[in-house]
Amino acid sequence: MEDYILPTVLGVVMGFAGRLVMLRTDYRQYPTYPHGDIIHLALGLIAAALGSIAVPALYEHEYTAITFLSLAAQQFREVRNMERNTLTELDSMEMVSRGRTYIEGIAMAFEGRNYLVIFIAFMTSLTTMLVNWWVGVVVGFVVLIIAQYFKSGKKLQQVADISSGHLRFDGPDLFVEDIHIMNIGLKEAQEIIMQKGLGFILTPKSMDSVVTLSNLGQRQAILHDLSVGLGVYRDSGNPSLVPISKRDRDDGRLAVFFLPQIKNTERGMKVISQVPVLENAVRMPSESDVMKLSKKRGSS
Structure with a gap:
């Protein structure tokens, strides 16, 4: 013993x-x-x-x-x-x-x-x-x-390029760059958004990244980590100030709109870059038999 x-x-x-x-x-x-x-x-x-x-x-x-x-x-x-x-x-x-x-x-x-x-x-x-x-x-x-x-596992910076996005209104419609976010009719809410809001654009690096970024759970993780890293400028009962993400259905880019307590674009980009890529959100269409067959036909 x-x-x-x-x-x-x-x-x-x-x-x-x-x-x-x-x-x-x-x-x-x-x-x-x-x-x-x-x-x-x-x-x-x-x-x-x-x-x-x-x-x-x-x-x-x-x-x-x-x-x-x-x-x-x-x-x-x-x-x-x-x-x-x-x-x-x-x-x-x-x-x-x-x-x-x-x-x-x-x-x-x-x-x-x-x-x-x-x-x-x-x-x-x-x-x-x-x-x-x-x-x-x-x-x-x-x-x-x-x-x-x-x-x-992986961090978001490994699957997407992260950049700041310009917030703008076209009438009541809020955009981050050219991606429509939501409709906000109240002038007071529009003023708060233009004063306090931040926008980010996530550009996927591959076909697999497009599908991963489209996952609602992955997008919610981004918003949550931003709220922890920068705070959130809202209280309960303010639906127009809720952070939200929307994707461009043509090229798969993801726009993130957020109202932070601490308005710091560089820090926001760093927080997003360190968001974990969730295992349950990862999809690999490029590894499917259909895509592999298509590649072989294209190369032949």
Whole structure:
């Protein structure tokens, strides 16, 4: 049993360190500090313990102990449900909501990171058993770096070019550049929009990006992150001041109209550039069999 203490302890330490690195309260203030952090760190410690203990169990041919991993998977699915339910309840109180697609992406991320912790702990413990402790630590750090890569996906700046857009009125119709946003008849609201409003144009970089930007969940995520990064100049009961996005149906460009508390175009563009590309919003029509066949015919 003493031979298993060092591999188990190193696995737990490296797995927990991985969860600590992957857990970061950013500008969106989620998870909340400190209570949200405590919940996820505690779950990360459990995941690290499960991953590291699995190796001694295999060495002792205690294959029934591995069934606890399936129990852990069920528990971490409950973590996903917990995050989804919590964020859905909170979303109803947001001035600019996250949207269901964004919430589902966050919930998936928290579930997936616990599996990454199990993998880090398992590889550290296994390498320590097979070779020695310092090689186990090195492998643990390498796997942690790999986990850092997989913990986050693309940002919006990778799929679209972001530029500022000029706001203008044509009678009661509001435009961002040449893209129609909505009809606003009140002169008072028009004056506020021209004084406080910001407009942005997102130009997709590929056919896949056009479809991704057309997703309503992705567009809502942009508006929510802008409201967090710049604040929002509105209160409940002001429908004419609600931030909104509309796309050009001809070329797929997306126009974003927003009324910030802090009017800063450069900061707004930076916030949009860092909006995550939601997994559930990603579509790849270029990879479909029909498109591949069309390309082959075109090249022949």
